[in-house]
Amino acid sequence: MSVAEGTTRLLAGLRADRQPVSLGSHLRQYGSLELDPRAVIDLVADSGLRGRGGGSFPTATKLLAVREHGRRAIVIANGTEGEPIAGKDKVLLAYLPHLVLDGAVVAARAVRAAEVILAVPAAVRHVVDRALAERRERRIDGRIELRAVTAPDGFVAGEETALVQFLNGGPAVPTFTPPRPFERGVRRLPTLVQNVETLAHLALIARHGAGWFRSAGTADEPGTTLVTLSGAFARSGVYEIPIGYPLAALVADAGGVRNDASAFLVGGYFGTWIPGGAADDVGLSDADLARYEAALGARAIVALKAGSCGVAETARIARYLAGESAAQCGPCVHGLDAVANDLESLVRRDRRVDAHRLEHRLALVAGRGACRHPDGAVRLVASGLRVFDHDVQQHLSGRRCR
Amino acid sequence: MSGKLRLRVNPIACDGHGLCSELFPERVSLDEWGYPIVDGAPIGKELEQHARRAVAECPKLALQLDRRRD
Numbered sequence: 001m002s003v004a005e006g007t008t009r010l011l012a013g014l015r016a017d018r019q020p021v022s023l024g025s026h027l028r029q030y031g032s033l034e035l036d037p038r039a040v041i042d043l044v045a046d047s048g049l050r051g052r053g054g055g056s057f058p059t060a061t062k063l064l065a066v067r068e069h070g071r072r073a074i075v076i077a078n079g080t081e082g083e084p085i086a087g088k089d090k091v092l093l094a095y096l097p098h099l100v101l102d103g104a105v106v107a108a109r110a111v112r113a114a115e116v117i118l119a120v121p122a123a124v125r126h127v128v129d130r131a132l133a134e135r136r137e138r139r140i141d142g143r144i145e146l147r148a149v150t151a152p153d154g155f156v157a158g159e160e161t162a163l164v165q166f167l168n169g170g171p172a173v174p175t176f177t178p179p180r181p182f183e184r185g186v187r188r189l190p191t192l193v194q195n196v197e198t199l200a201h202l203a204l205i206a207r208h209g210a211g212w213f214r215s216a217g218t219a220d221e222p223g224t225t226l227v228t229l230s231g232a233f234a235r236s237g238v239y240e241i242p243i244g245y246p247l248a249a250l251v252a253d254a255g256g257v258r259n260d261a262s263a264f265l266v267g268g269y270f271g272t273w274i275p276g277g278a279a280d281d282v283g284l285s286d287a288d289l290a291r292y293e294a295a296l297g298a299r300a301i302v303a304l305k306a307g308s309c310g311v312a313e314t315a316r317i318a319r320y321l322a323g324e325s326a327a328q329c330g331p332c333v334h335g336l337d338a339v340a341n342d343l344e345s346l347v348r349r350d351r352r353v354d355a356h357r358l359e360h361r362l363a364l365v366a367g368r369g370a371c372r373h374p375d376g377a378v379r380l381v382a383s384g385l386r387v388f389d390h391d392v393q394q395h396l397s398g399r400r401c402r
Numbered sequence: 403m404s405g406k407l408r409l410r411v412n413p414i415a416c417d418g419h420g421l422c423s424e425l426f427p428e429r430v431s432l433d434e435w436g437y438p439i440v441d442g443a444p445i446g447k448e449l450e451q452h453a454r455r456a457v458a459e460c461p462k463l464a465l466q467l468d469r470r471r472d
Contacts, residue, residue: 176412329413330437
């Protein structure tokens with residue numbers, strides 16, 4: 001996986017040989033972490049940091065909610081990254097684990113947690129374990145205990161209630177809310193679930209301050225964010241950008257797209273298709289992407305090369321999402337399967353596909369599951385039908401689209 | 403206690419038996435797969451008994467009445 005270096009903050013410490021940065025080097029580069037736990041939440045509020053795991057929820061609000069729910073809490077660093085086209089969390093854990101661990105400790109002190117559990121992909125587990133051992137040797141985390149667990153597989157496994165249920169010894173599938181984890185989660189404790197990239201930003205905010213953090217990005221969405229590029233980019237991989245960065249500039253940084261992109265999938269498999277021409281005028285922030293009904297989401301962007309059939313791509317992703325349903329809620333299990341069937345029929349240019357029934361089903365499925373999985377699938381499909389409308393009409397008439 | 407009464411389904415517990423729709427069609431209809439589409443509008447005094455009966459008779463205890471101030 002290639003990683004770009006340019007205007008970087010998180011990725012500034014990356015080693016050229018792509019070995020994990022040791023604790024010693026980390027401390028030499030950033031200095032030690034000195035902070036007043038009572039001041040952390042205000043600092044995070046001033047920084048405007050929002051979650052980098054898909055929800056973009058204001059981090060200070062989350063910290064406060066957990067802290068106010070009890071005198072003792074627990075922190076879960078979520079590195080599950082169940083989105084198959086996203087790799088940024090793996091990159092952080094594999095190469096810069098101490099940024100994540102520092103951030104987890106900052107968060108733990110802010111919410112009065114004595115324990116941090118890091119859910120990490122199997123592939124980077126050994127790196128995280130070694131980093132934890134380094135910290136224990138130097139006793140730099142005081143009374144806070146950190147341990148790693150291997151994250152469960154599956155698209156919905158990283159959803160916060162699913163991860164909490166998994167850590168409580170159950171299956172990695174979402175639970176009905178309330179209670180939300182901040183009220184009662186792992187072992188009935190108020191639980192802070194935070195994406196590992198969010199924690200990494202926290203580690204740097206604790207050292208450099210809110211003003212520094214706000215010097216990049218936009219007023220409503222400050223800071224930098226990692227994004228994973230895949231598909232028809234000349235140089236796919238993980239990049240760091242200031243929020244609001246023009247998509248066109250990122251495409252150029254990645255060496256352009258072979259033969260131009262006909263469309264981009266923004267946010268992940270539960271994200272949104274936007275037309276290729278959007279690259280000319282859209283910035284990578286939730287606020288600007290909203291013009292195309294898109295958002296940063298899991299911060300994964302796929303370039304669909306010109307000449308590919310967008311309907312076929314959408315059908316493939318829809319079938320994948322149907323298969324990744326936790327299979328707990330009727331509307332999701334049946335609805336996503338039915339939508340995938342319809343799309344596959346459309347791909348085959350079966351004229352019996354009822355476009356109205358497909359639209360009706362999309363409207364019916366969203367919002368009726370215990371989690372946002374069906375909502376994401378519906379968003380993905382609806383955007384595909386919109387952006388690839390020409391191809392859809394061709395398929396409906398039994399003609400080839402290209 | 404102030405606040406409006408609203409019906410909510412726990413989609414994980416729900417198995418699509420459909421009793422709710424039969425007992426309380428004013429607020430519950432069924433989709434093509436037999437699962438409830440719940441209208442979350444406030445439930446007034448005149449409908450309350452039907453709401454409570456639907457909640458009580460759901461075989462999976464998947465229906466609940468929430469009272470929330472708006």
